[in-house]
Amino acid sequence: MGILDGKKGLIFGVANDRSIATGVAKSCHAHGASLAFTHLPGDKNLRRVSQATKELDPLFLEPCDVTEEGSIKAIFEKAKSEMGQIDFVVHSLAFANRDDLVKPFSQTSKEGFELALNVSAYSLIEMAREYVAVQPDGPGSLMTMTYLGSVMAVPNYNVMGVAKAALESSVRYLALDLGEKNIRVNAISPGPIRTLAAMAVGDFGKMLDHATEKTPLKRTVDQSEVGETAAFFASDMSSGITGEITYVDAGYNIVG
Numbered sequence: 001m002g003i004l005d006g007k008k009g010l011i012f013g014v015a016n017d018r019s020i021a022t023g024v025a026k027s028c029h030a031h032g033a034s035l036a037f038t039h040l041p042g043d044k045n046l047r048r049v050s051q052a053t054k055e056l057d058p059l060f061l062e063p064c065d066v067t068e069e070g071s072i073k074a075i076f077e078k079a080k081s082e083m084g085q086i087d088f089v090v091h092s093l094a095f096a097n098r099d100d101l102v103k104p105f106s107q108t109s110k111e112g113f114e115l116a117l118n119v120s121a122y123s124l125i126e127m128a129r130e131y132v133a134v135q136p137d138g139p140g141s142l143m144t145m146t147y148l149g150s151v152m153a154v155p156n157y158n159v160m161g162v163a164k165a166a167l168e169s170s171v172r173y174l175a176l177d178l179g180e181k182n183i184r185v186n187a188i189s190p191g192p193i194r195t196l197a198a199m200a201v202g203d204f205g206k207m208l209d210h211a212t213e214k215t216p217l218k219r220t221v222d223q224s225e226v227g228e229t230a231a232f233f234a235s236d237m238s239s240g241i242t243g244e245i246t247y248v249d250a251g252y253n254i255v256g
Ligand SMILES: NC(=O)c1ccc[n+]([C@@H]2O[C@H](COP(=O)([O-])OP(=O)(O)OC[C@H]3O[C@@H](n4cnc5c(N)ncnc54)[C@H](O)[C@@H]3O)[C@@H](O)[C@H]2O)c1
Pocket: 012, 013, 014, 015, 016, 018, 019, 020, 021, 039, 040, 064, 065, 066, 067, 092, 093, 094, 095, 119, 145, 146, 147, 189, 190, 191, 192, 193, 194, 195, 196, 197, 198
């Protein structure tokens, strides 16, 4: 018996085989869940996401750019009509202009600020709204991916740190808001993992080396370890947990 037997999940954020969302999908599938996925519009993106999810028998693959008006709403309506129950939703996406992840933070443009906050944080609020709209009585579990740069000034993380601070605060307010509907909202905060998005952060290799040296476990984490934690949050085993930020970082955040 898998902890997610009979459960259905909707996953935003697979770009390729290295995506954290792919690790989440593999774990959830291994624990018994059926899954639907979104991908950024475009044939190339569809090909990569099809490749990354081909062993997972996707219920559907549907394009979604969270900055496009009505895009998130359309996905939730499709998911509800095709899946019936949406037991869990994974928000594993973020974006900032590369410029804003290498230049001094004080040089962040207003446009770059708005873009990062819109894609990386506001999209979670919109997903929560559309989740409740199609499933007003729950139950459900919504989870997102954050990073330590939200609460500490991590070199080069810059505007993405501000976006993650907004995201984490949104997790708490959404948990309070959606609790009555029996929808839980949580965040996982992984340590650095080599993915497409991570490569945009200046000196990312140094972050990996530093993490390996400093963590209590003396190593970094991988997508499958984040995936196993996500499977726990998707399952009834976490039924008493909402509004939490859970670190999956080999202990990096507790070291002074
Ligand atoms: N890799 C790390 O070190 C690390 C650490 C902590 C947190 N995270 C977070 O994990 C999440 C997933 O990132 P990842 O590292 O797997 O990288 P990734 O590049 O594989 O995934 C990022 C995803 O964001 C999606 N995306 C970007 N703009 C979008 C838009 N406008 N509409 C819809 N989707 C959009 C991309 O398509 C991609 O699937 C992000 O929130 C990231 O900040 C990553």
